[in-house]
Amino acid sequence: MYHLIKKDLLVQKRALLLALCLLVWFSLTFSGMGIAGLSLSVLAVTYFLTFGASASDEKNRSDRLLVSLPVRKSLIVAAKYVSVYVIVALTLFLVYFIQLVIKFLQLPVDVFPFTLEGAAGSVAASTLYCALSFPLIFKYGYMKSRMVNFILFFLTIGGSSFFLDWFQENAGLIQKIKEFFAERSDWETAALFVTPALVIYILSYCLSLSFYRKREF
Amino acid sequence: MDKIVEITGLSKHYKGFSLKNISFSLERGYIMGFIGPNGAGKSTTIKLMMNLVKKDGGQIKLFGLDHEKDEIAVKERIGFVYDENCFYDELTVEEMKNFIRPFYRRWDEAAFKRYVREFGLPLNKQIKRLSKGMKMKFALAAALSHHAELLIMDEPTSGLDPLVRNELLDILRTLMEDGNTSVFFSTHITSDLDKIADYITLIHEGEILLSTTKEELLEEYCIVKGGKNLDLSACRELFIGLEESRYGIAGLARNKGDVIKRLGGSAVIERPTLEDILLFFTSRSDSHVSSH
Amino acid sequence: MNFILSNSANEPIYLQIVKQVKEQIIKGELSEGEALPSIRNLAKELKISVITAKRAYDELEKEGFIITIGGKGSFVAPINKEMLRENRIKRIEEKLSEALAEAKLIGLTLEELQEMMKLLDEE
Numbered sequence: 001m002y003h004l005i006k007k008d009l010l011v012q013k014r015a016l017l018l019a020l021c022l023l024v025w026f027s028l029t030f031s032g033m034g035i036a037g038l039s040l041s042v043l044a045v046t047y048f049l050t051f052g053a054s055a056s057d058e059k060n061r062s063d064r065l066l067v068s069l070p071v072r073k074s075l076i077v078a079a080k081y082v083s084v085y086v087i088v089a090l091t092l093f094l095v096y097f098i099q100l101v102i103k104f105l106q107l108p109v110d111v112f113p114f115t116l117e118g119a120a121g122s123v124a125a126s127t128l129y130c131a132l133s134f135p136l137i138f139k140y141g142y143m144k145s146r147m148v149n150f151i152l153f154f155l156t157i158g159g160s161s162f163f164l165d166w167f168q169e170n171a172g173l174i175q176k177i178k179e180f181f182a183e184r185s186d187w188e189t190a191a192l193f194v195t196p197a198l199v200i201y202i203l204s205y206c207l208s209l210s211f212y213r214k215r216e217f
Numbered sequence: 218m219d220k221i222v223e224i225t226g227l228s229k230h231y232k233g234f235s236l237k238n239i240s241f242s243l244e245r246g247y248i249m250g251f252i253g254p255n256g257a258g259k260s261t262t263i264k265l266m267m268n269l270v271k272k273d274g275g276q277i278k279l280f281g282l283d284h285e286k287d288e289i290a291v292k293e294r295i296g297f298v299y300d301e302n303c304f305y306d307e308l309t310v311e312e313m314k315n316f317i318r319p320f321y322r323r324w325d326e327a328a329f330k331r332y333v334r335e336f337g338l339p340l341n342k343q344i345k346r347l348s349k350g351m352k353m354k355f356a357l358a359a360a361l362s363h364h365a366e367l368l369i370m371d372e373p374t375s376g377l378d379p380l381v382r383n384e385l386l387d388i389l390r391t392l393m394e395d396g397n398t399s400v401f402f403s404t405h406i407t408s409d410l411d412k413i414a415d416y417i418t419l420i421h422e423g424e425i426l427l428s429t430t431k432e433e434l435l436e437e438y439c440i441v442k443g444g445k446n447l448d449l450s451a452c453r454e455l456f457i458g459l460e461e462s463r464y465g466i467a468g469l470a471r472n473k474g475d476v477i478k479r480l481g482g483s484a485v486i487e488r489p490t491l492e493d494i495l496l497f498f499t500s501r502s503d504s505h506v507s508s509h
Numbered sequence: 510m511n512f513i514l515s516n517s518a519n520e521p522i523y524l525q526i527v528k529q530v531k532e533q534i535i536k537g538e539l540s541e542g543e544a545l546p547s548i549r550n551l552a553k554e555l556k557i558s559v560i561t562a563k564r565a566y567d568e569l570e571k572e573g574f575i576i577t578i579g580g581k582g583s584f585v586a587p588i589n590k591e592m593l594r595e596n597r598i599k600r601i602e603e604k605l606s607e608a609l610a611e612a613k614l615i616g617l618t619l620e621e622l623q624e625m626m627k628l629l630d631e632e
């Protein structure tokens with residue numbers, strides 16, 4: 001699995017550099033967006049890198065290679081799902097690093113806050129988005145599902161901002177929810193958030209795997 | 218009898234094309250040439266063997282194992298060389314090798330290094346910068362570096378110059394020397410197989426037309442050349458195909474012994490090449506008889 | 510060992526090999542007990558199919574020119590002078606039959622043929 005993920009990153013050396021630039025750009029321009037700034041930047045770059053890898057797979061017709069190697073399809077699909085978190089972690093690290101540099105150089109720039117909520121938001125948004133779009137890629141291939149994935153991406157962003165607005169309008173509800181979580185221990189809080197996300201992710205994995213198994217190369 | 222490949226009644230249906238009742242087998246230590254015109258079903262057969270596409274019927278046994286149930290065990294022992302590059306263009310030769318390597322339990326790094334030296338593979342060059350011949354050699358090096366017992370090659374020499382094709386054949390000859398490896402070589406360039414193949418299987422429009430040793434094939438069949446007035450009434454039924462030109466006729470016939478008896482000195486009788494076999498069996502209207 | 514194989518000759522390759530090995534044994538270029546290359550090595554060096562090489566060796570063994578010991582390889586069989594002579598006689602018979610057939614085609618009689626042989630011998 002390590003090698004499959006490593007390959008996804010290696011094939012996009014130029015893209016990684018571009019991703020770094022993008023993050024710098026986002027860090028400078030999204031500063032007014034609050035927590036959402038972090039989530040959005042991470043989601044955008046994750047989208048860029050994950051699907052870049054899929055595009056490379058498709059362009060090189062390397063699905064044929066992967067299926068010819070003695071490696072289970074379950075592993076190939078699992079590697080893709082796990083790679084999302086690797087990329088999210090990498091992106092978060094890069095953002096943190098960029099902000100450190102900005103602070104260190106004392107540049108007169110505001111940056112969006114780097115908080116745990118923001119990071120959690122990034123993970124959640126990426127999980128949701130990939131859970132929805134990966135089955136499409138595994139069934140139809142990257143090229144054919146490009147348009148739909150693009151639309152999904154903007155829906156996710158739109159949906160997230162709608163969600164955030166809704167939260168802000170329903171301050172009362174937020175208060176109740178906050179009280180609810182305050183009474184829970186950290187573990188329970190984490191579990192309540194992580195579990196549905198994991199469930200969706202795993203369902204998506206099962207769907208992707210069954211598509212990939214039936215696919216002809 | 219150590220049957221490395223055993224295919225029975227294989228079938229696969231597409232909208233405009235079907236593979237019907239494909240059956241043949243290959244023992245350890247021999248090379249089988251899989252010949253047929255473009256679109257005959259060669260690549261489809263290989264994809265079915267590698268489980269890249271699902272079969273509709275029949276059975277494929279590799280190393281005595283079912284190719285689907287024991288897929289991983291089977292693929293461990295297969296080295297493959299495809300005609301189109303399926304490697305990652307952006308990676309270097311070394312990076313690509315390092316990607317493939319962990320998947321094979323029996324990877325032999327020393328063997329790979331030997332091939333790198335022998336082929337002159339530039340380890341730090343990106344795959345996209347390699348010539349077509351070099352790409353094939355890399356695929357071959359990778360395929361031969363994990364003690365594979367079966368080498369499956371799908372038109373590996375298409376688009377390559379005669380020099381590289383000859384190098385490939387030399388490598389295969391050395392490979393065959395210990396009798397441990399079998400090679401399944403699909404191509405429409407029959408001259409590659411004229412010398413090296415032990416067995417020939419001919420496929421056309423999704424069906425196997427013949428599958429036998431090259432020896433038997435080239436002895437059973439013959440090219441008959443004669444003047445325009447050559448009387449073939451006595452042996453018409455022995456002819457697979459006939460071609461008339463302005464100055465005479467030429468054809469492929471089977472049962473060489475019978476043909477010689479019936480035609481005797483009135484015609485020239487020659488050994489066919491695999492190209493002749495391919496052309497006459499697949500009834501191309503512009504077929505010609507190749508001469509040595 | 511020397512081999513000259515021709516693709517354009519109508520004679521099957523395995524037969525060419527058989528003939529050339531027999532010649533070398535008869536001429537003494539290959540000595541009794543000498544080890545022959547393995548079938549696969551021969552196939553590789555002569556750039557022929559393994560099956561062709563195997564057939565050649567099988568034929569040579571059948572005619573008693575070589576012996577194959579499982580696991581060790583093939584060796585030149587002890588040269589049987591009787592057998593060599595028989596072989597030669599067989600060849601002469603073949604050639605004479607050919608000559609007779611040709612003679613009949615153009616109506617040459619047996620006596621005329623024998624005359625020819627005398628003249629040729631005196632040359």
